[in-house]
Amino acid sequence: MTEGLEFVRDGEIARLTFARPEKMNAITHGMWSAIAEIVTEVEADRGLTALVITGAGANFSAGADISEFRDLRSSAEGAATYDKAVHAAVAALSGMRKPSIAMIQGNCIGGGCQVAVACDFRFAEEGSRFGITPAKLGIVYDFISTRQLVSLVGPAHARYFLLSGQLVDSARAREIGLVNDVVAGGTLEAFTLDFAATLNSRSQTSIRGMNRIIEKIQSGQSESDQEIEQIRADAIHGADYAEGVAAFLERRKAAFTYR
Structure with a gap:
C-alpha cells in the first residue's frame, strides 16, 4: 500500500484512510496516484458494496501536500503531470457505481474537500471545517471538480469557496448542501457505518x-x-x-x- 494510505476491508465495506495525522493527512502525489487503482479494486471486488473514505486522527485532510509543489509543480509540465494524478483520482471516485462515503472530522480543506465532493455522500462531525483554497495559491480549479462543486452547492456558494478561499463550519456546510448530515462528536463512525449497512441492504x-x-x-x-x-x-x-x-x-x- 502507498505510504500515507491505509486500505482495509470490514465485511462488505471497504475503508480508505488518509494516514498522515502528523501532517493533518495532507495528500501527497503518491497518494493521489494510488486512489484510482484502489477504486478499481473496490469496484471489481464482488464482496464489497461501498467505500468509506476518512482520515486518521483529528482531521479528514488539510489538502494537497504543498511542500511538494516546489519540486513537482515548478514547471508547466510538472503541474500537468501532478494534475493528471489528481484528475484520475477525482474521476475514479465520481465514476464509481458502488456508493462512496466521505466520513469527515476536523479539517476538510483544499484537496481533502475535493475528494469529499467527489464522493456520493458526506457525513461530518460537529466542529469540522471546510474550504477550497486555489485562490490562495494562484491555482485555477480543474473543470470536473468545479462542475461537481457547482452541482452540489450551486454557483453562488461555489464562487464563495473558490474565489475567497474562506472556511466554513459544519453547520454552514450542512445548510448549503455541502454535506448530507452533521452528527455529534463521538458518533460519526457509528452513524456512517449504519448508513453503509442500509445501502448494503438495498x-x-x-x-x-x-x-x-x-x-x-x-x-x-x-x-x-x-x-x-x-x-x-x-x-x-x-x-x-x-x-x-x-x-x-x-x-x-x-x-x-x-x-
Missing part, C-alpha cells in the same frame, strides 16, 4: 444503475440514451426486481442476492 442493481444515471446527468446529459435504457431493461429482467416485488407482496424484508 438492491445493488438499483444502486449501481441509478448511480450511473446520476453521473450522466451531472455531466450535462439531458435525455435518456441506449445505455440508460439497457440499464433499466436489465434491472426489470434481473433477480433483484423479482425478489423486491415478491418481498413487498409477501410483507417481508427483501433478500437481494446480486453483488
Whole structure:
C-alpha cells in the first residue's frame, strides 16, 4: 500500500484512510496516484458494496501536500503531470457505481474537500471545517471538480469557496448542501457505518444503475440514451426486481442476492 494510505476491508465495506495525522493527512502525489487503482479494486471486488473514505486522527485532510509543489509543480509540465494524478483520482471516485462515503472530522480543506465532493455522500462531525483554497495559491480549479462543486452547492456558494478561499463550519456546510448530515462528536463512525449497512441492504442493481444515471446527468446529459435504457431493461429482467416485488407482496424484508 502507498505510504500515507491505509486500505482495509470490514465485511462488505471497504475503508480508505488518509494516514498522515502528523501532517493533518495532507495528500501527497503518491497518494493521489494510488486512489484510482484502489477504486478499481473496490469496484471489481464482488464482496464489497461501498467505500468509506476518512482520515486518521483529528482531521479528514488539510489538502494537497504543498511542500511538494516546489519540486513537482515548478514547471508547466510538472503541474500537468501532478494534475493528471489528481484528475484520475477525482474521476475514479465520481465514476464509481458502488456508493462512496466521505466520513469527515476536523479539517476538510483544499484537496481533502475535493475528494469529499467527489464522493456520493458526506457525513461530518460537529466542529469540522471546510474550504477550497486555489485562490490562495494562484491555482485555477480543474473543470470536473468545479462542475461537481457547482452541482452540489450551486454557483453562488461555489464562487464563495473558490474565489475567497474562506472556511466554513459544519453547520454552514450542512445548510448549503455541502454535506448530507452533521452528527455529534463521538458518533460519526457509528452513524456512517449504519448508513453503509442500509445501502448494503438495498438492491445493488438499483444502486449501481441509478448511480450511473446520476453521473450522466451531472455531466450535462439531458435525455435518456441506449445505455440508460439497457440499464433499466436489465434491472426489470434481473433477480433483484423479482425478489423486491415478491418481498413487498409477501410483507417481508427483501433478500437481494446480486453483488
